[in-house]
Amino acid sequence: MTLGFTLVGIEVGWAFVRKTEPLLSIERLTKRYGDLVAVRDLSLEIAPGEIFAMLGPNGAGKTTLIGCVTGLIQHFDGTVRVAGYDVRRDYQVTRQVVGVVPQELNFDAFCSTRQILIYQGGYFGRRRACERADELLRIFGLSEKASANSRWLSGGMKRRLMICKALMHQPALLFLDEPTAGVDVELRDELWAYVRRLREEGVTVFLTTHYLEEAEQLADRIGILNQGRLILVDRRDRLLNRFGTRWLTVTCDRKLPKPLKDRLAPFQVTFPGPDCLRVRYRGARDPERVPVVEQVLAAVRDAGMQVRSLEGGRSSLEEIFRNIVKRDNHPDAGAVVEPEGGYVR
Amino acid sequence: MCGEGVVKVDAPQTGAVAPGVHADAARCRVDALVARARRERGVYGCVILFRRELDRFLRYSAQTIVSPALTTLLWFLVFGYSLGERLQEIKGIPYVDFLVPGLVMMALIINTFLNSGFSFFISKIHGTVVDLMVTPLTPLQIIAGYTGASVVRGIAVGGVIWAVAILMGASTLHQVGITVAFLLLTCMSFALFGLIVGILARDFDHINFIPNFLIMPFTFLGGVFYSIDMLPGPWDTVSRFNPILYMVNGLRYGMTGVSDVPVGLGLAIVTVSVLLCLGIAWWLLATGRKLRE
Numbered sequence: 304m305t306l307g308f309t310l311v312g313i314e315v316g317w318a319f320v321r322k323t324e325p326l327l328s329i330e331r332l333t334k335r336y337g338d339l340v341a342v343r344d345l346s347l348e349i350a351p352g353e354i355f356a357m358l359g360p361n362g363a364g365k366t367t368l369i370g371c372v373t374g375l376i377q378h379f380d381g382t383v384r385v386a387g388y389d390v391r392r393d394y395q396v397t398r399q400v401v402g403v404v405p406q407e408l409n410f411d412a413f414c415s416t417r418q419i420l421i422y423q424g425g426y427f428g429r430r431r432a433c434e435r436a437d438e439l440l441r442i443f444g445l446s447e448k449a450s451a452n453s454r455w456l457s458g459g460m461k462r463r464l465m466i467c468k469a470l471m472h473q474p475a476l477l478f479l480d481e482p483t484a485g486v487d488v489e490l491r492d493e494l495w496a497y498v499r500r501l502r503e504e505g506v507t508v509f510l511t512t513h514y515l516e517e518a519e520q521l522a523d524r525i526g527i528l529n530q531g532r533l534i535l536v537d538r539r540d541r542l543l544n545r546f547g548t549r550w551l552t553v554t555c556d557r558k559l560p561k562p563l564k565d566r567l568a569p570f571q572v573t574f575p576g577p578d579c580l581r582v583r584y585r586g587a588r589d590p591e592r593v594p595v596v597e598q599v600l601a602a603v604r605d606a607g608m609q610v611r612s613l614e615g616g617r618s619s620l621e622e623i624f625r626n627i628v629k630r631d632n633h634p635d636a637g638a639v640v641e642p643e644g645g646y647v648r
Numbered sequence: 649m650c651g652e653g654v655v656k657v658d659a660p661q662t663g664a665v666a667p668g669v670h671a672d673a674a675r676c677r678v679d680a681l682v683a684r685a686r687r688e689r690g691v692y693g694c695v696i697l698f699r700r701e702l703d704r705f706l707r708y709s710a711q712t713i714v715s716p717a718l719t720t721l722l723w724f725l726v727f728g729y730s731l732g733e734r735l736q737e738i739k740g741i742p743y744v745d746f747l748v749p750g751l752v753m754m755a756l757i758i759n760t761f762l763n764s765g766f767s768f769f770i771s772k773i774h775g776t777v778v779d780l781m782v783t784p785l786t787p788l789q790i791i792a793g794y795t796g797a798s799v800v801r802g803i804a805v806g807g808v809i810w811a812v813a814i815l816m817g818a819s820t821l822h823q824v825g826i827t828v829a830f831l832l833l834t835c836m837s838f839a840l841f842g843l844i845v846g847i848l849a850r851d852f853d854h855i856n857f858i859p860n861f862l863i864m865p866f867t868f869l870g871g872v873f874y875s876i877d878m879l880p881g882p883w884d885t886v887s888r889f890n891p892i893l894y895m896v897n898g899l900r901y902g903m904t905g906v907s908d909v910p911v912g913l914g915l916a917i918v919t920v921s922v923l924l925c926l927g928i929a930w931w932l933l934a935t936g937r938k939l940r941e
């Protein structure tokens with residue numbers, strides 16, 4: 304009796320602790336290929352219900368990182384846990400929780416599209432896989448190809464089939480390794496909508512992508528991987544604020560006088576026209592200073608000019624990403640080169 | 649300015665964000681999956697893998713069963729009736745009867761090897777092996793799925809040959825137990841051997857090399873067509889180092905009651921080869937050599 308209560312007590316306590324537990328936890332992961340360090344001392348946690356986007360240039364180590372979690376790579380240093388289970392020791396549990404859409408397209412020359420899905424579900428212990436397979440084929444517009452040999456599907460269709468395969472066992476943590484590579488715009492939009500729907504159903508999503516728009520649209524948090532190092536992780540909105548530059552174009556009623564131009568020299572100002580100035584400034588707030596915009600506008604007013612129009616914008620995640628990677632690769636390069644024009648929102 | 653040059657991950661940022669609105673749904677899902685994994689332990693998955701492999705060769709049964717059976721029957725006709733005329737008897741039994749177990753063994757060795765070897769190798773080439781590597785199947789379950797189907801194919805091919813030989817007048821079944829034991833154990837060891845080669849092979853040459861330059865010669869020299877007692881000089885002794893000799897003669901004893909070598913020793917050798925191949929295949933899959941690197 305007492306023993307029973309104690310056990311229940313432990314169970315309850317354990318469930319309580321789990322409330323705050325991350326779904327995926329990576330501690331000091333390092334993966335070497337000979338001399339090449341593909342992933343270097345990487346730590347990261349993903350909460351249940353999150354959508355996380357990992358950005359990085361080619362060869363940054365994104366696929367390698369996913370491989371270490373999903374069981375495609377077994378030899379690495381560090382610990383990776385899914386739902387608290389070690390991916391190498393309790394792999395039967397973690398692989399049941401995880402679903403993965405690999406970057407490389409593959410095809411099974413021996414089976415029909417539908418049969419592939421049924422087998423894939425079966426490997427994960429799924430009974431009555433036919434219904435699930437048909438449902439997924441319908442959602443991803445492959446119903447017509449259900450009995451076709453997967454070898455003869457187009458590239459985009461193969462990609463969809465890969466996604467269906469990963470979803471057959473209804474995973475809780477879905478890895479999408481560049482899911483929209485080679486997929487048409489329409490499907491891409493549908494896929495994004497589907498990812499959002501999955502999240503509502505409780506699926507946690509980890510995606511890698513080169514299309515930054517994708518991360519910008521979908522992700523709660525964004526990580527940037529460069530040469531195997533996780534150089535930045537932040538919430539998407541904070542990332543845009545912290546690293547995004549904004550710009551403001553001020554068009555005045557007449558030609559800008561020389562003294563005004565001199566006064567504006569300390570700022571990052573360019574003059575696209577004789578009556579026009581463009582200033583770049585950081586998005587983040589700095590309580591210590593008078594905001595740059597305020598200083599510039601004050602100078603314009605002090606010179607007795609009238610403002611005819613104001614036009615503003617801010618840099619996209621794409622530029623932010625490029626800049627961060629550039630700075631990471633060349634730490635001594637100094638000031639960040641801002642692309643002209645920016646990204647109007 | 650703020651944020652400038654702070655391209656560095658501070659510890660807290662890599663931590664999970666506060667649970668979002670969907671966190672509860674997410675936890676339910678995880679718990680359900682963990683419970684399923686604990687319940688299933690990959691058993692059903694293993695059965696499905698076996699069924700898939702079965703389906704794969706049955707779909708092409710003309711190539712995988714009928715054609716090898718026909719080829720072997722050709723051997724049977726050519727050797728059995730041409731040589732049989734002249735030899736009449738070997739070790740006190742008709743040559744045709746003597747030949748049947750050898751041909752059955754030859755066919756099932758090559759077919760079980762090719763079945764698991766090619767199947768695994770093709771899945772590596774096409775990249776579908778990844779789909780298997782991410783499943784909760786244990787190394788032993790993967791081995792069971794592949795070798796199980798290969799054994800079925802070996803038995804099917806061997807069975808067809810045997811049945812046709814019976815119809816053509818050969819009379820062969822001496823001891824059922826020994827016959828079945830040698831059939832199964834030989835099938836298993838070559839199915840496992842095929843799987844090992846499939847795991848290690850890097851291109852088609854590797855997988856063609858083994859049957860053509862290793863298995864075929866050893867099978868021919870393993871007493872399929874003759875008794876090693878008929879060989880001159882040192883060759884009868886040299887032949888005794890060929891494990892396939894023991895498999896062929898073991899089956900021959902089961903089917904006809906004659907053997908060049910002790911049947912007990914044969915049984916031991918074929919059992920050891922099963923265990924050895926099983927060990928190697930398990931080690932390759934468990935450590936992820938060549939597969940999870």
Ligand SMILES: Nc1ncnc2c1ncn2[C@@H]1O[C@H](COP(=O)(O)OP(=O)(O)OP(=O)(O)O)[C@@H](O)[C@H]1O
Pocket residue numbers: 336339341359360361362363364365366367368406941
């Ligand atoms: N099996 C392997 N053997 C040796 N090196 C490898 C292997 N797999 C990956 N690498 C190397 O590890 C590094 C990281 O590769 P990875 O595939 O993880 O990059 P990635 O971020 O996914 O790139 P991409 O955006 O092009 O998909 C690369 O330099 C790659 O050459």
Ligand SMILES: [Mg+2]
Pocket residue numbers: 365366367406480
């Ligand atoms: Mg990649």
